[in-house]
Amino acid sequence: MTDPRRRSFLRIAALAATATLLAGCAALDTAQALLGNQVAFTAPQLQAQLDRHYPRRYEQLGGLVELTVMNPRIALPENSTRLHLDFDVGVDGMGLRSDRTAGHFAITSGLRYDTRANALYLEEPELESAELPLLGGRMNATGRDLINGWLRDYARSEPVYRLDADLQDKLGARQVAGTLIQNGRVVIKLDR
Structure with a gap:
């Protein structure tokens, strides 16, 4: 040449x-990291899956109000054993429209692994803060009821993270011994 x-x-x-x-x-x-007797995940991995599933709409108060939950933001602080999750929320009903952000809220939670779903779910989530200015200020009883109702349903039925088929194949017949959050990562412990 x-x-x-x-x-x-x-x-x-x-x-x-x-x-x-x-x-x-x-x-x-x-990629999900399989290291010896544990599987580890980072906040960006969890964030990527959450981003694919939002915004979501949820009926509350017997269908009187509909929440639109959007823009999830997850953090796994180095010095905490709980994840932090922030959402923006819209409200449709009671004279409000869900196409506008009505406020935001933050929760902390542990995680549990469900073997049937091969997924991580919130465990004992707690509402840390909420601001819903369109409902009359930082937080009123109606706003707290709306968010706590959604949070209970979410923790029971919506995975935060689902293991992919490749990792499920690698795990084979190994059993999950527990799930914890440590050093800024989610760790699923496996039996030997």
């Missing part, structure tokens, strides 16, 4: 190698 053609070829090869390396790094960041 002539010198300019060779340089052009080398540039293209270097760009292709860099793109391949970056794609591999991205795959490592989102």
Whole structure:
């Protein structure tokens, strides 16, 4: 090859190698890590799954009001054994429209693993804070009832994270011994 053609070829090869390396790094960041007798997940992995499932609409107060829960934001603080989850919320009913953000709320929770669903669910979630200005201020009884009703339903029926089929195959017949949050990660402990 002539010198300019060779340089052009080398540039293209270097760009292709860099793109391949970056794609591999991205795959490592989102892959579920099976390390010995545990599976570990990071906040970005949980966030990616949550982002795919929102916004969601939920009927509350016997269908009188509908909550639109959107924009989940998850954090796994290094010094905490509970995850932190923030949501924006819209309210449809009682003279309000759910296409506008009516406020936001934050919860903390442990996690439990459900073997039938191969998924992580909230365990003992607690409402930490809520601001619903359209309902008359920081928090009134109606707003608290709406969010607590949604939170109970959510913890019972909505997974925060579902293990992918590849990891389920790798686990095989191994049993889950427990789930905990430590050092900014979610860890599923496995029996030997």
